Amino acid sequence: MSIALDxxxxxxxxxxxxxxxxLKVEPGEFLVLLGPSGSGKSxxxxxxxxxxEIDHGRVALHGHxxxxxPARAREVxxxxxxxxxxxxxxxxxxxxxxxxxxxxxxxxxxxxxxxLLRLVALEGLxxxxxxxxxxxQQQRIAVARAxxxxxxxxxMDEPFGALDAKIRxxxxxxxxxxxxxxxxxxxxxTHDQEEAFALADRIGVMHQGRLLECGRPxxxxxxxxxxxxxxxxxxxxxxxxxxxxxGVRFTSRVASGEAVPREVVAVLRPEEVELSAAEDRxxxxxxxxxxxxxxxxxxxxERLRVRMAGDGPVPVAPGREGTPDAGSLLEVSRTLPEQxxxxxxxxxxxxxxxxxxxVLPTPISSFTAVADTAxxxxxxxxxxxxxxLGTRMQTRVTTRLGRGERPPPGMPAVATGRGxxxxxxxxxxxxxxxxxxxxxxxxxxxxxxxxxxxxAARRATVAxxxxxxxxxxxxxxxxxxxxxxxxxxxxxxxxxxxxxxxSAALTEHGLDMRTELRxxxxxxxxxxxxxxxxxxxxxxxxxxxxxxxxxxxxxxxEGEPERPxxxxxxxxxxxxxxx
Amino acid sequence: xxxxWFRKPSxxxxxxxxxxxxxxxxxxxxxxxxAALVLRTSTLTWSRFLAIVLDPxxxxxxxxxxxxxxxxxxxxxxxxFIVAWSLVRxxxxxxxxxxxxxxxxxxxxxxxxxxxxxxxxxxxxxxxLKLAVAGVQVAYxxxxxxxxxxxxxxxxxxxxxxxxxxxxxRDLEEAAETLGAGPFHVFRRIILxxxxxxxxxxxxxxxxxxIGEYGSVVFISGNLPLKTEITPLLIVIKLEQFDYDxxxxxxxxxxxxxxxxxxxxxxxxxxxxxxxxxxxx
Numbered sequence: 084m085s086i087a088l089d090x091x092x093x094x095x096x097x098x099x100x101x102x103x104x105x106l107k108v109e110p111g112e113f114l115v116l117l118g119p120s121g122s123g124k125s126x127x128x129x130x131x132x133x134x135x136e137i138d139h140g141r142v143a144l145h146g147h148x149x150x151x152x153p154a155r156a157r158e159v160x161x162x163x164x165x166x167x168x169x170x171x172x173x174x175x176x177x178x179x180x181x182x183x184x185x186x187x188x189x190x191x192x193x194x195x196x197x198x199l200l201r202l203v204a205l206e207g208l209x210x211x212x213x214x215x216x217x218x219x220q221q222q223r224i225a226v227a228r229a230x231x232x233x234x235x236x237x238x239m240d241e242p243f244g245a246l247d248a249k250i251r252x253x254x255x256x257x258x259x260x261x262x263x264x265x266x267x268x269x270x271x272x273t274h275d276q277e278e279a280f281a282l283a284d285r286i287g288v289m290h291q292g293r294l295l296e297c298g299r300p301x302x303x304x305x306x307x308x309x310x311x312x313x314x315x316x317x318x319x320x321x322x323x324x325x326x327x328x329x330g331v332r333f334t335s336r337v338a339s340g341e342a343v344p345r346e347v348v349a350v351l352r353p354e355e356v357e358l359s360a361a362e363d364r365x366x367x368x369x370x371x372x373x374x375x376x377x378x379x380x381x382x383x384x385e386r387l388r389v390r391m392a393g394d395g396p397v398p399v400a401p402g403r404e405g406t407p408d409a410g411s412l413l414e415v416s417r418t419l420p421e422q423x424x425x426x427x428x429x430x431x432x433x434x435x436x437x438x439x440x441x442v443l444p445t446p447i448s449s450f451t452a453v454a455d456t457a458x459x460x461x462x463x464x465x466x467x468x469x470x471x472l473g474t475r476m477q478t479r480v481t482t483r484l485g486r487g488e489r490p491p492p493g494m495p496a497v498a499t500g501r502g503x504x505x506x507x508x509x510x511x512x513x514x515x516x517x518x519x520x521x522x523x524x525x526x527x528x529x530x531x532x533x534x535x536x537x538x539a540a541r542r543a544t545v546a547x548x549x550x551x552x553x554x555x556x557x558x559x560x561x562x563x564x565x566x567x568x569x570x571x572x573x574x575x576x577x578x579x580x581x582x583x584x585x586s587a588a589l590t591e592h593g594l595d596m597r598t599e600l601r602x603x604x605x606x607x608x609x610x611x612x613x614x615x616x617x618x619x620x621x622x623x624x625x626x627x628x629x630x631x632x633x634x635x636x637x638x639x640x641e642g643e644p645e646r647p648x649x650x651x652x653x654x655x656x657x658x659x660x661x662x
Numbered sequence: 663x664x665x666x667w668f669r670k671p672s673x674x675x676x677x678x679x680x681x682x683x684x685x686x687x688x689x690x691x692x693x694x695x696x697a698a699l700v701l702r703t704s705t706l707t708w709s710r711f712l713a714i715v716l717d718p719x720x721x722x723x724x725x726x727x728x729x730x731x732x733x734x735x736x737x738x739x740x741x742x743f744i745v746a747w748s749l750v751r752x753x754x755x756x757x758x759x760x761x762x763x764x765x766x767x768x769x770x771x772x773x774x775x776x777x778x779x780x781x782x783x784x785x786x787x788x789x790x791l792k793l794a795v796a797g798v799q800v801a802y803x804x805x806x807x808x809x810x811x812x813x814x815x816x817x818x819x820x821x822x823x824x825x826x827x828x829x830x831x832r833d834l835e836e837a838a839e840t841l842g843a844g845p846f847h848v849f850r851r852i853i854l855x856x857x858x859x860x861x862x863x864x865x866x867x868x869x870x871x872x873i874g875e876y877g878s879v880v881f882i883s884g885n886l887p888l889k890t891e892i893t894p895l896l897i898v899i900k901l902e903q904f905d906y907d908x909x910x911x912x913x914x915x916x917x918x919x920x921x922x923x924x925x926x927x928x929x930x931x932x933x934x935x936x937x938x939x940x941x942x943x
Contacts, residue, residue, distance in 0.1 A: 155842045161836070
């Protein structure tokens with residue numbers, strides 16, 4: 084393993100900018116860390132180079148733990164966004180810097196300098212000063228300089244950020260060729276997805292300090308696990324779908340007597356949308372009728388926006404304009420052959436089909452604030468936690484007056500405080516898969532405690548926790564609590580359970596959480612742990628809501644201090660395969 | 663149009679006006695009095711001139727004036743750099759206060775600083791008492807002169823180096839670090855070259871100020887002829903004795919020597935900047 088990161092965390096003023104990132108990079112691999120600005124990708128890269136001290140976790144290079152090794156002894160090559168060439172030194176001296184520091188003999192230095200200048204195709208510029216070179220040339224020199232001491236790892240922080248498009252592309256090709264030739268393990272940080280696709284063997288997508296997903300570019304594009312990755316890599320229509328035995332459906336209308344289908348988040352790529360004249364002409368799965376609202380010609384492809392009929396698919400994120408009745412707006416892109424086959428004009432009515440739909444494995448689809456009065460429902464809808472979650476997860480938050488016949492699809496939310504225990508009990512007993520109990524004024528939690536009441540609930544609980552924690556920069560602790568009077572053999576088993584939970588969270592959801600094992604009364608231990616942190620949240624899993632000790636949970640929900648509690652009901656539901 | 667070669671059309675108007683003002687100002691304030699000084703000196707015969715210039719008391723005063731100024735400027739270059747460094751690179755409680763204190767020697771009447779120093783360093787003063795135990799006397803020796811000049815010259819170095827240090831990009835240091843350079847190397851090869859021109863400027867200013875300093879020195883030096891007498895003081899003494907020839911001549915010598923020193927430093931600076939100018943900086 085060339086680079087191994089284990090639970091790396093870096094905080095600035097107590098806010099984690101890199102949050103529990105674990106990652107392994109194979110020798111010779113080109114990994115691109117992709118993310119919007121402020122996602123922590125540069126900080127992570129600097130932590131690998133040793134330019135930033137980390138608060139928690141370990142960094143290993145080639146099997147050696149270098150967590151506490153200073154940057155100068157890590158033997159990495161680092162390329163900065165603004166080149167960072169030494170302006171008072173010639174190009175030759177710049178390249179030889181690492182060798183001079185190591186007291187390499189002059190003849191050897193000169194030979195290496197020549198070799199490197201040839202590598203970046205800038206021979207004969209030895210005696211120039213950096214300011215006499217163009218931006219692209221300067222960055223080539225920076226790459227040559229970073230390679231001079233034959234590091235085994237090359238780290239590049241937005242190396243093309245300051246260059247114009249044409250030079251960027253050329254330099255990109257050069258870098259890729261050099262990296263292949265030398266078999267150099269490389270991590271490059273960028274916010275440009277095109278760049279990531281062009282260079283990467285593997286892409287790691289970062290968001291709010293977390294490494295959300297890491298995988299081959301085509302895998303990430305076709306089978307993303309998270310909302311963020313599905314919309315950050317390429318364009319995507321995120322729709323609320325309903326899983327039925329016949330596949331994913333886009334309308335929630337249920338025939339009487341039919342069970343409520345499970346709500347899911349479906350990704351429909353613009354290029355997977357088929358437009359046709361009528362329903363019977365659609366070759367893929369018919370979605371509904373819509374009206375072409377906008378056509379944009381963009382060279383090779385045509386971009387359209389199609390307004391779907393009011394009873395059509397519901398977007399996960401509520402649109403900025405229009406009421407729900409106006410129908411959702413679908414992004415469509417079509418190639419030239421498709422355009423020739425079925426030309427469309429603005430205002431034209433079209434039948435829409437979906438060639439391929441990818442269902443996100445995320446367990447959280449939408450939120451519904453349930454309350455008895457309109458004011459209470461609105462207050463819950465606007466509560467800091469729920470509204471922030473809605474914005475961050477780009478998901479729909481609706482309100483419902485009164486509990487209705489059965490729980491809403493997606494995740495119901497009720498206010499904590501008086502009467503909340505009864506409301507919560509009703510929701511869970513009538514089949515809600517998850518339930519969020521929200522104090523109307525509580526801020527986002529800084530600390531999330533995860534606990535399951537039985538082992539069967541673990542998988543679902545960890546999945547929900549991971550989905551939530553991707554959008555909340557909080558520290559996660561998975562707490563295992565067992566009776567004090569456990570035998571030694573049982574204790575081993577508990578430990579193994581905990582480790583299993585952790586590795587499942589990591590491998591399946593990319594969630595790196597801490598685990599702690601406690602012995603004692605679970606209510607007492609949970610209470611103590613919750614009291615340690617001011618703004619903590621509890622995620623509680625159970626595979627049998629009927630067995631929950633409601634006296635205890637009721638006291639937790641209705642007592643002081645009020646804190647958010649998310650209850651995961653892992654009771655088996657038959658709704659087909661998970662993915 | 664024969665003489666118009668230097669009047670290239672420029673985007674900025676007012677070239678004629680500003681050049682005219684510059685010439686007038688320099689003439690009235692700097693050149694004219696200096697010319698008078700030179701003229702006055704030129705009325706002397708060579709033998710009289712040499713007698714004044716080479717008078718042992720005068721020679722001793724040059725040595726003290728220039729030597730102490732040079733030594734103080736060197737010390738200031740080192741410690742001024744350290745002060746500027748800690749002000750730029752570290753954030754500590756009271757940083758702003760220290761930053762403001764740096765300028766105090768600029769504002770204080772020099773006589774006040776001189777008297778204050780003399781009080782502190784006199785054999786009966788707080789510091790003087792302790793130093794006397796160690797067998798060191800500062801006040802009324804050439805050491806006192808150096809101490810006074812350090813106080814006067816420090817702000818020049820700090821204020822010159824500070825902006826240059828802010829300019830040194832952190833990523834250059836980080837680049838050097840990832841290339842394997844230790845702290846010493848980073849300082850010597852990356853930071854110092856970046857701030858050297860500014861440091862030299864600060865040194866020069868401190869030196870120039872030190873050569874001409876009068877007010878603060880006379881109170882702490884003791885003013886013993888041949889020992890702790892600086893040239894400016896000697897000039898004042900000659901004036902008080904109505905020896906205008908002597909005063910003018912010594913002034914002339916100071917003028918020439920200062921000019922030569924500053925000119926030499928300017929040459930060094932221009933030479934050091936050569937690379938960057940060629941690079942279009």
